[in-house]
Amino acid sequence: MCKVKELFSRILLFQQELITFISTFKIMSENILQLTDVAVFQGENLVLNDISLEIKKGEFVYLIGKTGSGKSSLMKTLYGDLPLREGSGNIVDFDLKTLREKDIPYLRRKLGVVFQDFKLLPDRNVNNNLLFVLKATGWKDTSLMTAKIEEVLDKVGMKTKGFKFPHELSGGEQQRIAIARALLNDPDLILADEPTGNLDPQTSVEIMKVLQDINQNGRTILMATHDYALILKYPSKTLKCDGNKVFEVVQRAI
Numbered sequence: 001m002c003k004v005k006e007l008f009s010r011i012l013l014f015q016q017e018l019i020t021f022i023s024t025f026k027i028m029s030e031n032i033l034q035l036t037d038v039a040v041f042q043g044e045n046l047v048l049n050d051i052s053l054e055i056k057k058g059e060f061v062y063l064i065g066k067t068g069s070g071k072s073s074l075m076k077t078l079y080g081d082l083p084l085r086e087g088s089g090n091i092v093d094f095d096l097k098t099l100r101e102k103d104i105p106y107l108r109r110k111l112g113v114v115f116q117d118f119k120l121l122p123d124r125n126v127n128n129n130l131l132f133v134l135k136a137t138g139w140k141d142t143s144l145m146t147a148k149i150e151e152v153l154d155k156v157g158m159k160t161k162g163f164k165f166p167h168e169l170s171g172g173e174q175q176r177i178a179i180a181r182a183l184l185n186d187p188d189l190i191l192a193d194e195p196t197g198n199l200d201p202q203t204s205v206e207i208m209k210v211l212q213d214i215n216q217n218g219r220t221i222l223m224a225t226h227d228y229a230l231i232l233k234y235p236s237k238t239l240k241c242d243g244n245k246v247f248e249v250v251q252r253a254i
């Protein structure tokens, strides 16, 4: 009798483990971004051509390439700043081809965008920078907003800096706030365009640790960078823009 019970509980345990495994696999295999035969233009100039790529939920992906190779143009296409004129694209369940002007704010809510130059509002403190974004994206409840601000500041190690103005913060601290701002609406994908471009090597590593931490907590990140030292230190899937194309490269070919 006892053996039957034991066998039964083992089967139950195995079943639970199988379910966990299948759901993890399902999350990892879900595409968060898919481009097929995409061309990117700046005005009439063709910047990138024939781009087909996909990013799956939970991945950390670098986007590298020489200056002028099209990294920012690709990012702009992804957050709706440049229209998708050729090919097809799907990002966080939005169809880039049929994206209308009025859809863009909703797309941006599902994306967290981080720039090289932080883009914080200089005339208000950190809390009010974050509050501004929450209000602009439809949040109303004051206590929920306060709690969310505290949560994102905590995630980037800036819990005590909410009262500071941007000019009272170092570059690295400003970038931490910009990352906190990108996290406010729990984005499915973070697009970071050279987030360490204005920072010294030590501060770059600190910002990278913040991004790695966020990725390990399940968020998907696409990061454009020039910083090969960082890529070597934190190896991950890498896409390269070169000669109007985007292709995956292996670490030693960088």
Ligand SMILES: Nc1ncnc2c1ncn2[C@@H]1O[C@H](COP(=O)(O)OP(=O)(O)OP(=O)(O)O)[C@@H](O)[C@H]1O
Residues within 6 Å of the ligand: 042, 043, 047, 065, 066, 067, 068, 069, 070, 071, 072, 073, 074, 241
């Ligand atoms: N607003 C714009 N209007 C017209 N052409 C542009 C514009 N922005 C970029 N370009 C051109 O598009 C090409 C790709 O530029 P992009 O900014 O995407 O490159 P990048 O890889 O991000 O470079 P960097 O590493 O310097 O940031 C370049 O030839 C650039 O001159």
Ligand SMILES: [Mg+2]
Residues within 6 Å of the ligand: 071, 072, 073, 193
């Ligand atoms: Mg750029």
